[in-house]
Amino acid sequence: MKRNYVRPLDLKNGRVDMTHGAGGRASAQLIAELFAPAFDNPALRRGDDGAVLCELAGLPLGARLVMATDAHVVSPLFFPGGDIGALAVHGTVNDVAVMGAEPRWLSASFILEEGFPFAELKCIVDSMAAAARSAGVHIVTGDTKVVEQGKGDGVFISTTGVGVRRPGVELSGANARVGDSVFVSGPVGDHGVAILSCREELAFDSPIVSDSAALHGLIADLLAAVPQVRVLRDPTRGGLATTLNEIAAQSGVGIALDESAIPVRPAVAAACEFLGLDPLYAACEGRVIVIAPAEADALVLAALRAHPQGREAARIGSIIEDPHHFVQMTTAFGGTRIVDWLTGEQLPRIC
Amino acid sequence: MKRNYVRPLDLKNGRVDMTHGAGGRASAQLIAELFAPAFDNPALRRGDDGAVLCELAGLPLGARLVMATDAHVVSPLFFPGGDIGALAVHGTVNDVAVMGAEPRWLSASFILEEGFPFAELKCIVDSMAAAARSAGVHIVTGDTKVVEQGKGDGVFISTTGVGVRRPGVELSGANARVGDSVFVSGPVGDHGVAILSCREELAFDSPIVSDSAALHGLIADLLAAVPQVRVLRDPTRGGLATTLNEIAAQSGVGIALDESAIPVRPAVAAACEFLGLDPLYAACEGRVIVIAPAEADALVLAALRAHPQGREAARIGSIIEDPHHFVQMTTAFGGTRIVDWLTGEQLPRIC
Numbered sequence: 001m002k003r004n005y006v007r008p009l010d011l012k013n014g015r016v017d018m019t020h021g022a023g024g025r026a027s028a029q030l031i032a033e034l035f036a037p038a039f040d041n042p043a044l045r046r047g048d049d050g051a052v053l054c055e056l057a058g059l060p061l062g063a064r065l066v067m068a069t070d071a072h073v074v075s076p077l078f079f080p081g082g083d084i085g086a087l088a089v090h091g092t093v094n095d096v097a098v099m100g101a102e103p104r105w106l107s108a109s110f111i112l113e114e115g116f117p118f119a120e121l122k123c124i125v126d127s128m129a130a131a132a133r134s135a136g137v138h139i140v141t142g143d144t145k146v147v148e149q150g151k152g153d154g155v156f157i158s159t160t161g162v163g164v165r166r167p168g169v170e171l172s173g174a175n176a177r178v179g180d181s182v183f184v185s186g187p188v189g190d191h192g193v194a195i196l197s198c199r200e201e202l203a204f205d206s207p208i209v210s211d212s213a214a215l216h217g218l219i220a221d222l223l224a225a226v227p228q229v230r231v232l233r234d235p236t237r238g239g240l241a242t243t244l245n246e247i248a249a250q251s252g253v254g255i256a257l258d259e260s261a262i263p264v265r266p267a268v269a270a271a272c273e274f275l276g277l278d279p280l281y282a283a284c285e286g287r288v289i290v291i292a293p294a295e296a297d298a299l300v301l302a303a304l305r306a307h308p309q310g311r312e313a314a315r316i317g318s319i320i321e322d323p324h325h326f327v328q329m330t331t332a333f334g335g336t337r338i339v340d341w342l343t344g345e346q347l348p349r350i351c
Numbered sequence: 352m353k354r355n356y357v358r359p360l361d362l363k364n365g366r367v368d369m370t371h372g373a374g375g376r377a378s379a380q381l382i383a384e385l386f387a388p389a390f391d392n393p394a395l396r397r398g399d400d401g402a403v404l405c406e407l408a409g410l411p412l413g414a415r416l417v418m419a420t421d422a423h424v425v426s427p428l429f430f431p432g433g434d435i436g437a438l439a440v441h442g443t444v445n446d447v448a449v450m451g452a453e454p455r456w457l458s459a460s461f462i463l464e465e466g467f468p469f470a471e472l473k474c475i476v477d478s479m480a481a482a483a484r485s486a487g488v489h490i491v492t493g494d495t496k497v498v499e500q501g502k503g504d505g506v507f508i509s510t511t512g513v514g515v516r517r518p519g520v521e522l523s524g525a526n527a528r529v530g531d532s533v534f535v536s537g538p539v540g541d542h543g544v545a546i547l548s549c550r551e552e553l554a555f556d557s558p559i560v561s562d563s564a565a566l567h568g569l570i571a572d573l574l575a576a577v578p579q580v581r582v583l584r585d586p587t588r589g590g591l592a593t594t595l596n597e598i599a600a601q602s603g604v605g606i607a608l609d610e611s612a613i614p615v616r617p618a619v620a621a622a623c624e625f626l627g628l629d630p631l632y633a634a635c636e637g638r639v640i641v642i643a644p645a646e647a648d649a650l651v652l653a654a655l656r657a658h659p660q661g662r663e664a665a666r667i668g669s670i671i672e673d674p675h676h677f678v679q680m681t682t683a684f685g686g687t688r689i690v691d692w693l694t695g696e697q698l699p700r701i702c
Contacts, residue, residue, distance in 0.1 A: 018699040019694075021424075021588075021699055021700070022588060022589065022693060022698055022699050022701075023587065023588025023589035023593055023634075023693060023698075023701075024588075024589045024593050024632075024692050024693025024694055025692040025693065025694045026694075027588070027589075028597070028692070046523055046524075046525060046601075047524060047525070047597070047601050048450060048523050048524050048525075048601075049419055049446040049449055049450065049524075049584065049585070050417050050418055050419030050420075050446045050447055050449075050450040050452075050512075051417065051418050051419070052415050052416070052417055052450065052516065053415065053416035053417065053418055054415065054416065064403050064404065064405070065403070065404035065405065065416070065513070066401050066402065066403055066404065067401055067402050067404055067456060067458055067491060067492055067511075067513060068400055068401030068402070068458070068492055069401075069458035069459070069460045069492055069493060069494050069509075069511060070460060070494045071460035071461065071462050071494050071495070071496045071509060072496075073372075073462060073496045073498050095400040095401045096401055098400055098401075099399060099400065099401040099403065101401075105418060107418055107419070107420035107511045108420070109420045109421060109422035109509040109511075110422065111422050111424060111462070111507055111509075140418060141418055141419055141420055142420060143420050143421045143422050143509075144422070145422045145423075145424045145507075145700070146699060147424050147504060147507075147699075147700065148699075148700075150501060151503065151504040152502065152503060152504070153498060153502040153503070156462055156496075156498075156507070158420075158422065158460040158462075158494075158509035158511075160418075160420060160458045160460075160509075160511035161401075162416070162418060162513060165403065172397055172399050173397075173398060173399050173400075174397060174398070174399075233400065234400070236374065237372075237373060237374025237375075237378070238373065238374035238375045238378075242374055242375050246379070246398070250397075250398050250399075281375075283374075341375050341376040341379070342373060342374060342375025342376065343370075343375055343376050343377075347373055347374075348369040348372055348373055348497060348498075348499075349372070349496070349498065349499075350373075350374075
């Protein structure tokens with residue numbers, strides 16, 4: 001649906017107004033001039049209320065569909081290493097990928113605040129489009145609503161992903177077994193600390209950059225090399241600590257961590273000390289936790305480290321029996337402490 | 352993932368706070384005590400980052416997947432005939448259904464404003480769950496974020512639906528052909544006028560109630576009886592007028608309407624006159640526009656009227672040749688006017 005409007009959108013100085021959400025000509029123009037060119041693909045081009053995906057007959061027999069969704073409300077919208085657009089793609093691509101599926105299709109729904117500059121919206125949309133292209137997914141359908149000034153906060157983006165899981169892959173947070181090993185694909189806490197530093201306008205000697213990235217390639221390589229992997233999970237909100245507690249609860253096990261083995265960048269550790277944070281609770285947006293049988297330790301590390309996103313991968317602990325489903329950690333000084341769920345601290349709007 | 356928390360959520364007097372979006376224990380408790388019991392199904396119960404849908408092998412050969420998404424920001428959240436929860440299910444179920452697919456799975460992502468009462472959230476979630484049950488779809492995965500007071504407006508809900516389209520069904524807004532007939536399944540404008548009356552605190556003699564409803568049953572019956580149907584579309588934001596303009600542009604045709612044939616409830620017509628609105632631009636949330644070859648007129652009307660949701664269905668016009676892709680209407684007084692896209696008027700946050 002390409003039309004000629006009397007005046008094109010002023011993408012340099014214009015702003016979103018309530019008519020862009022009213023479903024009439026202004027909404028159509030916003031879609032035609034801003035969203036459609038960025039996300040262009042055959043399904044979207046039809047301009048229907050939804051998208052027709054693939055012929056199921058083309059998928060491997062016994063494959064399964066996987067669906068995941070995320071609302072993104074990160075503040076600020078632009079941060080070192082990314083923005084809400086790329087994050088909205090990476091977050092959902094990763095949720096599909098950790099289910100063992102190849103992400104294929106995304107939907108995107110936008111809630112815009114009246115007065116939001118088109119120029120910023122265009123940056124965000126272009127960044128989403130680039131992230132989707134590089135992750136090999138198509139943004140096939142979407143929706144845009146506008147709320148009055150003071151009833152939103154610039155842009156919120158909900159993305160939903162659908163992917164295809166090959167036959168035989170069986171992953172869940174409930175699959176960890178006593179004796180398994182626990183790995184992380186890289187240093188933890190970069191994303192959370194990058195956002196907080198940005199929010200607090202802190203400048204550190206070495207800038208802290210979000211790890212926001214799509215992990216489907218790393219995960220595909222890992223699963224090809226080590227089909228025995230039992231759990232994959234990306235430690236986003238709540239960080240490594242909270243995600244491991246979730247897995248412990250889902251699987252009905254305990255987890256024993258070795259603090260000295262957990263990779264944390266020196267700049268992130270320093271910033272956390274300054275901000276009074278624990279890097280284990282700071283969100284990652286480009287890391288994956290891997291749990292696999294201990295006999296595959298060497299294979300897992302080799303597969304992760306062979307990928308550019310997994311060079312700093314480490315084995316950080318193991319699954320133990322524990323009726324309380326605690327996550328405990330041997331500290332760098334040789335003591336032991338419980339690593340609880342995120343409770344008192346608040347790290348809101350990190351993603 | 353069922354856990355025992357020190358104190359259960361106070362669903363009567365409690366309120367959402369920032370910790371419920373931080374991804375830690377409070378987020379887990381909100382999911383466990385409010386969302387999970389309402390939406391309960393095996394995929395959701397696993398507590399993973401996404402949901403595994405069906406075995407593809409179980410679907411008809413040659414079937415296709417359809418995906419649709421909507422952000423819902425309706426204000427007020429509760430209105431005569433529905434609320435944002437039911438609307439979020441109906442809106443997306445209908446977008447999947449008008450693509451000719453049977454809606455199967457929904458994702459739901461919530462953006463909550465700090466301070467929002469749990470009691471209202473529970474009403475909304477229960478209403479979503481009831482709407483999903485009655486539409487035969489499962490809410491299989493979700494996400495919840497919280498924004499600070501003044502950065503949101505109570506609750507926004509984005510839903511994404513995936514459905515399965517049987518082989519041979521081919522529907523699109525681009526398929527209308529000259530000579531085809533245009534039908535609507537019932538009176539138009541009820542939803543939009545119900546919301547506006549509610550917002551303006553207007554009381555009419557006969558209360559105007561939203562038509563919010565899931566249309567998949569009506570549509571399945573119609574397609575079974577009349578497989579020749581070419582276009583289905585639900586006239587939501589922008590109403591019948593704007594949706595017909597979209598179809599005219601997509602298909603490269605004109606549309607000629609007969610005003611006297613378009614069903615509008617007397618109470619809606621009266622309210623529109625009072626509010627200075629045109630019912631043709633007021634949103635419906637439980638009506639479908641049908642375009643089919645003229646030789647099927649009797650079949651279409653019979654199929655629609657045989658269903659409780661289509662008793663007041665009417666043939667309202669036909670597809671004509673028009674290089675300008677205008678929608679024109681013969682008025683009740685015998686004149687002709689152009690029915691343009693929604694432009695000047697603003698009916699924001701209607702869905």
